[in-house]
Each structure stands twice: as C-alpha cells, then as structure tokens.
Amino acid sequence: MEILAVRWGGQAGDCWEFWKVEPCCGEPANLPDALYCLACWSIPLINCVTAGKFFATSLDQQFGLINHCVPFIIPYLNFAAVVSTRHNYRTRYNVGHPIMDPLGLLGDLFMTSYCCICTCSQNLRASGGKEAWDWVPDLQEGSIEMMIEQANIFWIVEFACWYLLDRFQAFLPVPKKRNH
Numbered sequence: 001m002e003i004l005a006v007r008w009g010g011q012a013g014d015c016w017e018f019w020k021v022e023p024c025c026g027e028p029a030n031l032p033d034a035l036y037c038l039a040c041w042s043i044p045l046i047n048c049v050t051a052g053k054f055f056a057t058s059l060d061q062q063f064g065l066i067n068h069c070v071p072f073i074i075p076y077l078n079f080a081a082v083v084s085t086r087h088n089y090r091t092r093y094n095v096g097h098p099i100m101d102p103l104g105l106l107g108d109l110f111m112t113s114y115c116c117i118c119t120c121s122q123n124l125r126a127s128g129g130k131e132a133w134d135w136v137p138d139l140q141e142g143s144i145e146m147m148i149e150q151a152n153i154f155w156i157v158e159f160a161c162w163y164l165l166d167r168f169q170a171f172l173p174v175p176k177k178r179n180h
Helices: 031-042 046-058 065-072 077-092 102-114 116-127 136-141 154-171
Strands: none
Touching: 031 046, 046 065, 046 077, 046 116, 065 077, 077 102, 077 116, 102 116
16 A cells, blocks of 8 residues: 555645545635635636646746646646645645656556545645635736746656557557568
8 A cells, every 4th residue: 555655644634535625625624715726626717727726736847837837738647647646735744655766656546536626626625725725816916827937847758759659569460570
C-alpha cells in the first residue's frame, strides 16, 4: 500500500475520506462555500480555470491561463496534469516515495486513474484551503496573467507523448521481417 500513498495524515487524511470537505468548503464547512466550491469544480470551462489555478499552486508558480489551464482542455494532457498535481501535493506532504522515485509516480498514476474523485478531494484537503484553487479574487484584482514565461510545463507534453505512444502502440503497423 505504500506505493499508493493513500494515508497522508493531518488535514489531508485518508484518500477515501471524501466526505471531509474542510477547509475547501469553509472552516467550518458551510452551505454557501460548499455551493461555490461545487460550481467552480463542476461547471464546464470554469472547472478548467479552477483546476489550472490548483495546478499552478501545486507547482508553487504564479497562475497563467495558457500555462496552467490549457493542459486541462487537451485530452491526455489533462490526465498528465491531474497526475502531476497529486504527485506535487503528495511529495509536499512527504508521503510515500520521494520525488524522483518512479514507484511514487506509478502510484500517483494508478490512484488518479482508478480513484480520481477520492484522490482529488485528498489533494484539496492537503492544499490548505480555497486560496489554492480560487481564481476569482485574482480576477477581481486583475492579477491573472495570460502566460507566464518562466513557468515550465513542457514535461507534461513529454509525458502525454509517452502515454499516447504506449496506448496506441497496438495500432501501429509492425514492419515485416524480410527473409534474405
């Protein structure tokens, strides 16, 4: 079970404790904050911006629409961004395998693939509050940038290419051997 890192302790708790909505839905949890959270995470396109802000926070980067939201719009890149977000919060909590250990990334990949709702709720609890994903105050202040030059997310494209090649390898033509 260590490879899956399902028990983080502290405020993040265990992966399956999706009913624990604090601090994301207010502290203490309340209906207006819960409805606001639900709207931000479930309305199409708004949820891409919310996930982008959450992704930027997990990377300790300034939020940029192109840098952090585009991965959530493009198929396969969105999966890579969700895996990366879990990996970033998990390693920040010092749970499971360390950053460069491939077993930790494998566990993040598995948990995101098969337990996404529980994994995402654990990430939200680990983030420490809605400041990690709430982009509306940034919009009101005018501090949202279109693109952040120094934000490096190109590894995500590399991961998506690897994932696509792995998935579609069965469909690629196999060269026939020639007998001489």
